[in-house]
Amino acid sequence: MGDYIRYAMKRLGQFVLVVFIGVNLAYVITHATPIDPVxxxxxxxxxxxxxxxxxxxxxxxxxxxxxxxxxxxxxxxxxxxxxxxxGDFGPSMSAFPTPVSSLIARAMPWTIGLLVTSTIITWALGNYLGALAGYHQRSRALKAFGLAAMGLHPVPYYIVALVLLIVFGYVWPILPISGGAAMNMPQGWNWPYVASVLKHSALPALSLILIGLGSWFLGMRSLVSNIITDDHVVYAEIGGVDRRRILRSYVMRNALAPQLTGLAMSLGGIFNGAVITEKVFGYPGVGTLLVDAVYAGDYGLVLGVTTVSIVGVSLGVLIIDLIYPLIDPRVQVD
Amino acid sequence: MSAAPILQVRNLRAAFRTHHFGVRRDVPAVDDISFDVRANEIYGLAGESSSGKTTLIKTIAGVIKPPLELVGGSARFAFLPDCESLAQASPAAVAAIRWSKLAYIMQGSMNVLNPVRRIGKTFEDFALRHIGSAGDFQQRVEAHLQRVRLEPSVLRSYPHELSGGMRQRVTIALATICAPDFIIADEPTTALDVIVQKDVLAMMRDIQGAMGASILFVTHDMGVHAALTDRLGIMYAGRLVEEAPTDVIFRGALHPYTRHLIASLPRIGDRSERKSLTGVPPNLANAPPGCRFHPRCPLAVDICRVQAPAMTELATQHRVACHVVTGEAA
Incomplete structure (x- = not known):
């Protein structure tokens, strides 16, 4: 355990260093802009x-x-x-005199709610289907899914988002196309409000899942099709080990470690907000806040969002580093 | 030694079959092989690399995947008498005998354990469904590990925490935990240094003696065969060329290839130069007609170039496939 604590301290030190360098860069860059807020x-x-x-x-x-x-x-x-x-970034210039920190705090729950959910759904679904496709290479349904994923993958995100808007907003208008929740509703933990939030998040979440699914699917499929030729998988098959057990504990378990790193990176990355998503769907999150701040030359706000995002990405990587030895026992903690 | 055979292989053929643009190509890696393995016997298969040893035992064990295909013949186990070969058996029938009746020690068996799974879990995956309840099982595994001189604590370890020799012993314990009737061992000691190798061989001997299993033991290492096997089959280019009790092979081999193989072994005190055979083993995609050994054979005569020799029993338990030796050439 002493080894693990030393390992954790080392990673923590790296985290502090990365945040320090990142925030300094953000400080220098924002202060190098020709805008003088005063x-x-x-x-x-x-x-x-x-x-x-x-x-x-x-x-x-x-x-x-x-x-x-x-x-x-x-x-x-x-x-x-x-x-x-x-945690004080001064007042926002564009929304003077509201403090930057309260603007970020107001936008953050929207972004986190939308992006954490869609990132995790995308990751879990993409990896599970990818693993199945790599394991059952003759399944027609999974082959078809692979083709669809490959076809959808290179489509630019904003096209997918706009197509969804047109289909579900105009052609078959069943979902709201803009905003985080219905305007005239008091915020609170009651069902009508939560339902409205869910309904408003459906299209942006769907667009993120559609565009993100393919890369997890394809990545996991190629990982798994390598792993199934590994000696330990072949040996388990010769040993008559239960097929589902082989898929879970011998195949997917071994493919999990690299994919989990990827998940941490993308979870950390959500603190920038999904700029295009939030703009296209008029979602009141950090991405919208950041873009508006850049247009308005509100550099306190830009610096605030950037700092939060730097801390977020680093924190994601730190957490994965800390749990990695538990996922892959071969990772040495010294 | 007259017990009924536990494995009967008859005219077994397997080939690597590829289809490219409608053209089918067969590489006959296992060609018309017949032999028996008796109960309680260690049967050795020898031959140089790419002579088809591993392909043969994979076919027998029913673990072939395309492009490798079973072409013909049978490999019948006594515990599954209705089944021509495991490659054609129903998955349920095969699953039932895997590990309880038939165990397998793979080539490079130091690296066959799941790197992210504790050894104890691997034992459960392979053997729990064949042996008793979980509580019982733990005790039985620990007792069995003592046979290969491993502490019970290895069950809580991950493979990377053990040395190569320990992992080797783990796989031997894993293969024998269910007391199977038949064990297929593919080069289980090749990657080990000779000291560990000696230990592992002695251990396999002990366990086989104690539990009464038959072992089909494959290695190119003639020294290992001399130390371990009861009978020996010699393979060349996908065919069996000679079969006899191991000591007979070493003292009185008849096939010219086997004789060269034996003559190439170093002997203490003998400083004469070892002669190498001219030429290289044939490419099976384009195998020579007739006897596949004839291009390299010092005794080759005309018939060898045309007709493949059949395995002929020349003495009790001694079969050879050679026109010259059996006198058909005259």
């Missing part, structure tokens, strides 16, 4: 009339403080980190 705010609020120069100077001072642009470069940098650690 000047933008001032010009926005003075465009409808004249203001006294003293008032403008006063305003500039307080805005600089608000946006963390006060003092020398190194003072700004240190202040930035002390605020990041407290």
């Amino acid at each position: 000047e933008q705010s001032i010009s926005a609020s003075t465009s409808f009339g004249n203001a006294a120069p003293e008032a403008i100077a006063e305003m500039r001072r307080s805005l600089e403080e608000l946006y963390g642009l006060k003092g020398s470069w190194s003072e700004q940098y240190l202040a930035f980190w002390s605020r990041v650690i407290r």
Whole structure:
């Protein structure tokens, strides 16, 4: 167990390092943009009339403080980190004076709910069908599915999304085409509201599943068709081991480790939101927030979303690293 | 030694069959092989690499997959008398005898254990349905492991935590846990160093003696055959060319190929140079007509180039397939 703790500490150290470097990069890049939020705010609020120069100077001072642009470069940098650690990214410029953190907190449940569900469904379904297709290579149904997956795979995502919108929004209008839930409904844990959320998430989730299924399916199928020629699988067949047991414990279990890494990567990646999905389906998640922030030059918000996403991806990888020795006993923990 | 055979192989043929653009090609890897394995006997199969040893025993064990196909003949086990060969038997019938009657030790058997499954679980997968309840089973496996000098703790280990020799012993314990009537062993000791090899062979001997199984033992290593097997069949290019009790093969082989094989073995104190046969084993996709050994045979005469010699019993328990030796050439 001592070995495992040392291993966990090492991975934790890597996590901290990755987050630190990533957030620094995001800081440098956003600060290198030609947008000056202070000047933008001032010009926005003075465009409808004249203001006294003293008032403008006063305003500039307080805005600089608000946006963390006060003092020398190194003072700004240190202040930035002390605020990041407290989860404070300052006020949003485009939605002034709402804090960036509460904008992200408002959008995050939508993104997490939609993307975690669809990612896990896609992963589980794609891998299960892929494993079956690799194991039962003569099954016609699975062969047909493989062809369909291969055919759908190269179709650009936005085409699939638009086709779904047209089919289920106009041709056969049974699903809502935009928004996260019905507008006129009080939010809460009651059935009508939850049903409305589920209904609104059906099309975006379906589009993500359709486009994501193929790559998991094809990846797992080729993994499995390699594994079934491995000695331990052939030996289990000669040993008369139950076929279902062979598929589960000898084939899928061995293919699981690399696929689980992939799952962690894509789960970590959802913190950026699915930008195109959220835009196409008007979904109120982090992706929409990020795109709007970029258009509005709201760099506090961009930096906030980026930081959360960096932490999210790294956390996903960290968690997988921590449970990996349990999945594959051959991984040495020292 | 006159017990009824537990395995009767008759005119067995198997080929690697490929179809490309409507053209069928057969590579006859097992060609017209007949032999018996008796109860309680260790029968050795020898021959150089690619002589069809593994293909033969895979066909006998019914574990062939396309492109390898059974072409004809039979391989009948005494415990499944209604069944011409396992390759044609119903899956249920085969599943019933797998591991309880027929066990198999695979080539490279150090690497046949599932890397992500504890050894104990593997034992359950292979044997639990044949032997008693779970509680009983644990005790029986632990007792059986002692026969191959393994601690019960290996049951909680993963394969990668054991040494090669230990894994080898695990597979031998795994193959013998159900006390099968028949064990097929394909080069089980080839990857081991000679010290471990000696141990493993002694262990197989002991277990076979104690449990009374028949073993079909395949290796190209003549030293192993000398130490272990009761009778020996020599294969060349997919055919059986000679069969006799092991000591007879070593002292009085008749077939020119077998004689060369024996002469090539080093002997202590003998410093003379070992002669190599000219030529290489034939490509079975384009096998020579007649006796497949004739292009390399120092005794070859005309008939050898035309007609394949049949296995002929020249002395008690001694069969040879050679025109010259049986005198048909004259």
